[in-house]
Amino acid sequence: MTETPSYQHDTRKSRDAYEQARHIIPGGVQGNIKFYQPYPLSFATANGPWLHDIDGNAYVDYLLSFGALILGHGHPVVRTAVQDVWNIYGTSSFGVPYPLEQTMAAVIQRLYESVKQVRFTNSGLEATLLAIRIGMAYTGRPSIAKFSGHYHGGHEQVLVSTKATVSDGREPQKVAESLRLPDYFIDHTEILPFNDIEGCSHILRKNKDKIGVVILEPFQNGYIPAEREFILQLRELTTELGMVLVFDEVKTGFRIRLGGAQEFYGVLPDLTALGKVLGGGFPIGAVGGKKEILELMAPGHSDNPQEVVFHSGTFNGNPISLLAGLRTIEHLQEAGNFESLLNTTKQLRDGIESLAKAYQLPVQTVGEGAIFNVVFTDSSLPVQPRNMVKQELSQQHRQLRGQLDFLLMRHGVFSKPYNRFSVSLSHDDAAIQVTLDAFEKSFAALKKM
Ligand SMILES: Cc1ncc(COP(=O)(O)O)c(C=O)c1O
Numbered sequence: 001m002t003e004t005p006s007y008q009h010d011t012r013k014s015r016d017a018y019e020q021a022r023h024i025i026p027g028g029v030q031g032n033i034k035f036y037q038p039y040p041l042s043f044a045t046a047n048g049p050w051l052h053d054i055d056g057n058a059y060v061d062y063l064l065s066f067g068a069l070i071l072g073h074g075h076p077v078v079r080t081a082v083q084d085v086w087n088i089y090g091t092s093s094f095g096v097p098y099p100l101e102q103t104m105a106a107v108i109q110r111l112y113e114s115v116k117q118v119r120f121t122n123s124g125l126e127a128t129l130l131a132i133r134i135g136m137a138y139t140g141r142p143s144i145a146k147f148s149g150h151y152h153g154g155h156e157q158v159l160v161s162t163k164a165t166v167s168d169g170r171e172p173q174k175v176a177e178s179l180r181l182p183d184y185f186i187d188h189t190e191i192l193p194f195n196d197i198e199g200c201s202h203i204l205r206k207n208k209d210k211i212g213v214v215i216l217e218p219f220q221n222g223y224i225p226a227e228r229e230f231i232l233q234l235r236e237l238t239t240e241l242g243m244v245l246v247f248d249e250v251k252t253g254f255r256i257r258l259g260g261a262q263e264f265y266g267v268l269p270d271l272t273a274l275g276k277v278l279g280g281g282f283p284i285g286a287v288g289g290k291k292e293i294l295e296l297m298a299p300g301h302s303d304n305p306q307e308v309v310f311h312s313g314t315f316n317g318n319p320i321s322l323l324a325g326l327r328t329i330e331h332l333q334e335a336g337n338f339e340s341l342l343n344t345t346k347q348l349r350d351g352i353e354s355l356a357k358a359y360q361l362p363v364q365t366v367g368e369g370a371i372f373n374v375v376f377t378d379s380s381l382p383v384q385p386r387n388m389v390k391q392e393l394s395q396q397h398r399q400l401r402g403q404l405d406f407l408l409m410r411h412g413v414f415s416k417p418y419n420r421f422s423v424s425l426s427h428d429d430a431a432i433q434v435t436l437d438a439f440e441k442s443f444a445a446l447k448k449m
Pocket residue numbers: 066122123124125126128151152153154217248249250251275276284
């Protein structure tokens with residue numbers, strides 16, 4: 001346990017709320033990754049970069065609903081968008097076509113060069129599920145390959161080795177990440193080593209007649225970058241082997257760059273999964289990509305269900321998620337706004353690193369754009385992407401990060417223990433100053449431990 005001695009004292013109401021909630025809600029949370037020991041905080045309100053828990057403590061928020069709230073909580077642009085939905089459309093859901101779907105698809109198409117057509121879903125999970133379904137239908141092969149340590153949402157096909165696993169020679173272990181995950185999914189999911197093109201080549205070539213889809217987070221967990229050479233070679237390799245390459249940009253979309261990690265690398269996947277920021281704080285996902293692949297879903301082509309890939313969803317493309325998302329993207333595109341977000345992130349990262357230096361702690365920040373993580377480095381390893389993958393396994397990192405996260409909470413900064421940091425446009429100078437003060441106090445305390 002890494003919590004500070006004062007955690008249970010300062011957050012008694014959260015503890016009571018958890019004790020009650022867990023009788024009616026499994027683990028007291030709406031998702032397993034939302035839990036942390038000894039109990040998760042329970043929140044009352046939020047505004048801009050701030051969160052307020054039910055005990056009355058205030059925190060600068062770097063979780064931002066797992067990165068979704070790129071403008072911060074309750075931004076006027078998003079509030080107005082939601083009001084406008086009633087004024088313009090008079091409904092929260094048509095359930096059938098209306099023009100905003102095309103407008104939003106065209107915005108994605110302009111920002112993401114690889115995207116020629118788009119379908120909307122209600123979550124990132126559904127987006128990766130759909131990308132895999134159409135990729136497999138396109139290639140007619142029965143298996144996928146995903147990377148060790150990469151998360152694509154909670155569906156069976158990708159609930160394998162979502163935590164970094166030790167490589168056995170070149171082949172990372174297959175680990176089921178859910179109780180009694182059917183063997184079918186383990187058997188049809190190959191696990192690849194990130195930033196190791198020779199390892200990937202070996203596994204993909206060995207299974208070339210089986211694997212139809214290769215899916216990855218271009219930045220593992222949103223912050224560990226693929227080496228440029230690696231991602232270029234992976235693109236070439238998958239093209240050569242006739243596999244559909246899917247970039248899961250649910251975290252990285254609109255955060256690494258407005259055009260995602262693919263804009264940063266200049267590499268075009270066959271399919272892209274988007275989510276989070278795209279909905280402006282409301283549920284969303286999207287799959288975009290090559291026309292010949294997405295067209296497999298176009299129902300007008302055939303009356304025979306076995307000739308069309310099925311996809312549907314009652315709330316797909318609903319006006320609240322689309323207009324909130326559209327206005328969010330437009331706001332990010334206004335002169336200077338995205339640059340300002342990048343500058344704030346840089347200012348924060350530089351501040352954390354110089355405090356770490358002053359306190360002689362082996363801490364670095366790693367990431368790109370408006371996401372990063374605070375990593376305790378094994379001082380024998382230079383901080384390079386290849387080593388960062390191993391860093392995920394470092395006991396020292398986990399223990400110190402856990403301690404740091406509870407100290408930060410005590411001093412008014414929340415990222416959820418062990419989570420990466422996402423920054424929003426509402427993180428102003430005051431919020432950054434509170435954050436850096438909290439880091440200073442936390443580093444001072446860590447140094448004494
Ligand atoms: C890379 C990635 N893919 C997919 C998902 C699933 O998205 P959602 O939680 O909206 O279902 C997530 C969520 O964190 C994610 O980070």
